[in-house]
Amino acid sequence: MENDYFSVEAILAENQKIQCTFKHEIPNMGHLGGGTERDIAILSKLQLPMWLAYVIIYSDWAEFNIPQPFGLKVRNALKAEATSVRLSNLVGAGGMWYGFGKMIMDMLSDEQASEMSEMMTKAFKGRVVELVDQAQHFAAIGPGGAGGSGSDVAASFREGLDATEREIFTLAQASAKRMKKWHEESDKAKQ
Amino acid sequence: MALPVHLRDSVTPQELEMIACQQLIEIVPLIAMEKTAFISGAYGPLRPPSKAKLPLWMAVNLKLKKKCHIIAPDWLNVEHLQDRLAQEVAKPDAFSDLPFRFSEISKVLLDVASDDLENPDQLRSLLKDLREARQAKSREGLKHLDHSELGLTGLSSMEINEIRPFFVQSMNVLTKIARSSET
Numbered sequence: 001m002e003n004d005y006f007s008v009e010a011i012l013a014e015n016q017k018i019q020c021t022f023k024h025e026i027p028n029m030g031h032l033g034g035g036t037e038r039d040i041a042i043l044s045k046l047q048l049p050m051w052l053a054y055v056i057i058y059s060d061w062a063e064f065n066i067p068q069p070f071g072l073k074v075r076n077a078l079k080a081e082a083t084s085v086r087l088s089n090l091v092g093a094g095g096m097w098y099g100f101g102k103m104i105m106d107m108l109s110d111e112q113a114s115e116m117s118e119m120m121t122k123a124f125k126g127r128v129v130e131l132v133d134q135a136q137h138f139a140a141i142g143p144g145g146a147g148g149s150g151s152d153v154a155a156s157f158r159e160g161l162d163a164t165e166r167e168i169f170t171l172a173q174a175s176a177k178r179m180k181k182w183h184e185e186s187d188k189a190k191q
Numbered sequence: 192m193a194l195p196v197h198l199r200d201s202v203t204p205q206e207l208e209m210i211a212c213q214q215l216i217e218i219v220p221l222i223a224m225e226k227t228a229f230i231s232g233a234y235g236p237l238r239p240p241s242k243a244k245l246p247l248w249m250a251v252n253l254k255l256k257k258k259c260h261i262i263a264p265d266w267l268n269v270e271h272l273q274d275r276l277a278q279e280v281a282k283p284d285a286f287s288d289l290p291f292r293f294s295e296i297s298k299v300l301l302d303v304a305s306d307d308l309e310n311p312d313q314l315r316s317l318l319k320d321l322r323e324a325r326q327a328k329s330r331e332g333l334k335h336l337d338h339s340e341l342g343l344t345g346l347s348s349m350e351i352n353e354i355r356p357f358f359v360q361s362m363n364v365l366t367k368i369a370r371s372s373e374t
Contacts, residue, residue, distance in 0.1 A: 171356040182204035
C-alpha cells in the first residue's frame with residue numbers, strides 16, 4: 001500500500017474520486033469531467049480520480065475539499081465507537097479506506113494532515129483488538145462454519161472491514177489455526 | 192517468493208518444536224550404549240540405572256521404543272506451574288518467568304512421556320490456564336500498539352511466533368498512516 005509503483009492495492013486505492021474546484025480555465029480538457037463540454041470553466045467542480053487529481057492539485061490548478069468518507073459525520077461516528085463504523089461502505093467495493101486517507105493526507109497541509117492521521121490511527125487501534133479477537137474465535141470454527149455463528153453485531157463488523165483490516169484478519173486467523181493444529185498433533189503415532 | 196504466505200513471515204510451530212528438541216534433558220536409560228557420535232555432538236555412554244543427559248529428540252526416540260524413562264525438567268511439576276499461574280494473575284502488566292521454550296517442551300513431554308510425569312492431567316490444565324492468561328495480556332498489549340515499538344517482555348517462543356504476523360502487519364499499517372504527523 002505504500003507509494004509502491006507495482007502494488008495492486010495502491011493502484012486500486014488511487015482510483016477513488018474526489019471533488020476538485022478548478023481555479024483556472026482549461027481549454028479542451030472538458031472530457032475529464034465526463035460531460036460534453038469542450039472546456040473546463042473557471043471555478044467548475046469536477047469529480048476526478050486521485051491519480052489525476054494529485055498532479056493537478058500539486059501544480060495548483062485546482063483545489064479540493066476533504067471528501068465525504070473522511071468528513072465530519074464519519075469522524076464523529078469513529079470517535080463515538082470505532083468498531084461500529086462500516087468502513088467498507090464508505091469507499092465502495094474492496095474498500096481501501098486507510099489507503100485513500102493516506103493519499104489525501106499527503107496532499108493536505110501539516111495541521112489538517114496530522115488531524116487526519118490521528119483520526120485514522122485512533123480508528124485503527126480501536127478496531128484492531130476486536131478484529132484479532134474475532135479472528136482467533138474463527139480459527140476454532142474454520143472457514144466453512146462462518147455462516148451461522150456469531151451474533152449480528154460481530155457479523156456486521158466483519159462485513160464492514162476495509163481491505164487492510166481484512167488482511168490482518170486473515171493473518172491472525174491462519175496463525176491461530178496453525179497453533180491449534182499443532183497442539184492436537186501427537187508423536188505417539190510415529191515410531 | 193515461492194513460499195506460501197504463512198511461511199514468509201513466521202516459523203511453523205512444528206519447526207519451533209524441532210528447535211526446542213535440541214535442549215538437553217535427563218533420562219534413566221534402560222539399555223546400555225557406548226559413547227556415540229551424532230552430528231550435533233557425542234552423547235553417552237548410557238549405563239543403566241544411572242542417569243544421563245541427552246538431547247530431547249533422542250530421549251523421545253528412546254522413550255517411544257521403551258528404552259528409557261524421562262525425568263521431568265525442574266519447572267514441569269504442579270507446584271511450580273501453580274506458582275507461575277498465581278504470578279500471572281497477580282501481575283497484570285508483566286509476564287511471569289517461564290523457560291523460553293516451555294510450550295514446545297511441555298507438549299512433547301506430555302505427549303510421549305505422560306507416564307513419567309506426576310499428574311499429567313493437572314499439568315495439562317495448568318498449562319492451558321497459563322497460556323490463556325498470557326494471551327489475554329498480549330491482547331492488552333495490542334491496544335497500546337505503536338508504529339515504532341512495543342515491549343512485551345517475557346513472552347515465550349511459541350507465543351511470539353503466534354502473534355508475530357498480525358502484530359507486524361498492524362505496525363506496518365500504523366507506520367503508513369502516521370507518517371505525515373512526523374515530517
